[in-house]
Amino acid sequence: MSSKAFILSAIRGIGQKGKPLPELPSFGIEEELESAFRKSIEANKGQVVNQEEFSEWLRANNFPKIVVASTSIPFSATISLPEDPHELDDLNLAILEGQLGVAENGAIWLDDRHLPHRALPFITEHLVIVLLKSRLFPTMHQAYEEIGNQHSGFGLFIAGPSKTADIEQSLVIGAHGAMSLRVILV
């Protein structure tokens, strides 16, 4: 007997009565979406900035290697995208486009139709996500309703910069992935 057959017949042999699958209500939040989203991102140690603040930060840092995969704001890449994501190891900044944001926890949905490399949001030193204010939703319930079951090979809810508290529960930003997250709401 194959292991698949073994496992399935072991389950069937128990002879359980099926239990019902509940319908899910669509819980909302009371707070206004933009202010709730802003607070959530800040609590996750990210920042919400406007375009002017972002331009200023960009000028001050003068990053040599920038990749842009967003069409909503006028910033241009300084390098062309390599075929092999390993070459992105010294990338300073990735500017990506978020498909929607969740107010209750700051999670932003990115899927690989908008990601030239799946590694981009992780391997970059700093991450900037551009998000339309009209694409904010109250909770994860509405977010999944909006995403639906449409096929994307890879999809990601990202809610902040890479972080860890594995040493004595002290919060440290920048474990393996991006050292900072900025969200530009437009």
Add this chain to the structure above:
Amino acid sequence: MSHPQAATEFLKDQAKAKWHDETLWFVRDKRDRISKTIPEWEELRNLASQIKENVLSQLDVYLEEFEQNAQKNGIQVHWAKDAEEHNEIVLSILQKQKCRAIVKSKSILTEECHLNPYLEKNGIEVVDTDLGERIVQFLNQPPSHIVLPAIHLKKGEISELFHEKLHTQKGNEDPTYLTHAARLHLREKFLKAKVAITGVNFAVAETGEFVVCTNEGNADMGVHLADVHIACMGIEKIIPRRKDLGVFLRLLARSATGQPVTNYNSHFRSPSPGKEIHLILVDNGRTAQLAREKFRNSLKCIRCGACMNTCPIYRRSGGYSYGSTVPGPIGSILSPGLDMKKHSTLPFASTLCGSCSDVCPVKINIHEQLYEWRQEITKTHGELGKGLSMKLANGIFKSPLAYKISGNLMRAALKTLPKSLIYHPINSWGKGRNLPETPNESFKDWYQRNRK
């Protein structure tokens, strides 16, 4: 080693034990505060519990649906009836890839299957990439907590370890400095690995995708740079619908660490062009647990660790005192199902206060199952030395006269008997317990005197 023996070891360093207790309580407190910001929290727990009960009641149907959809997506699905077969499947994939070094993100299942020693024996270098897991791997230790693997270590110990392994400055204990040293060390490993292994938090039957949650981003760093992704999951990790993720992702991180959501929640549905995803569905005792009606719903667990953070015994005895891959209250109801003899003391490592059941996001009746396991273990292994005294007590309680005489005798004896008799090495009851002050008269005597 039994739980009480191992706990005694842990408690030898009293200052560290106190820190451990307080730190986990702090995490529990964060969980409380954030859960109270969600008015529908209890409703979410009910929904999560009902979804999981539905899954367990027709697990065969969902597993087949998941497999079909995953295969349509281009994921290669494997089935393993036990740990051994799981490990062999992983090794065969690595051998096909001619891969000698892998990166692995957090997976309790691979700990349960003892994958690391198996692969190392077969000449493969395994690098755990979660910071806490890398720390305990350097020490040749297993994780002591399923969410906070290195919670039993102080920064001084980690600083010394990193000085030896990563050549950090001697005596520099700054967590930011140490974390960034590990970042550089692990970045090198990520860039070189051809195969990356991850666990699975949820697998969705209707879409054939699976979800992995981390805060560090280590699972994604490994997977997206490697050619082959191997994901290992217990068969109970299935959920029916994509929208069910909304319920579970709202509960998981809030219950685990008191944060609103993990920073990276990756949904893997199809491999990138030219790459491979393998998914291994593992039984390893799960169908046997499913067949035990009283303990079936322990399989609802989503591995948040909330029951550990709240448990007065776990906090004061440390993860290693349990001697099982999953420690704490949930481990104490899962592990006896795998090996009742080895884990026979675990269901007794509880005050039965019920705090574990109160915080469980999927409403597992953990403390009731602990009590049930005690009955099973006592039936199988006898009464653990209490048999004779219980029989004696039975005789005394049966006869009012015997009760009255023995009561008088005891009150007199407890005052005059030498302490060495009670706090004697062979009297395990005397360990860590004090006798109460004995009253001068029985309640019956007092009652009769005061009624008049």
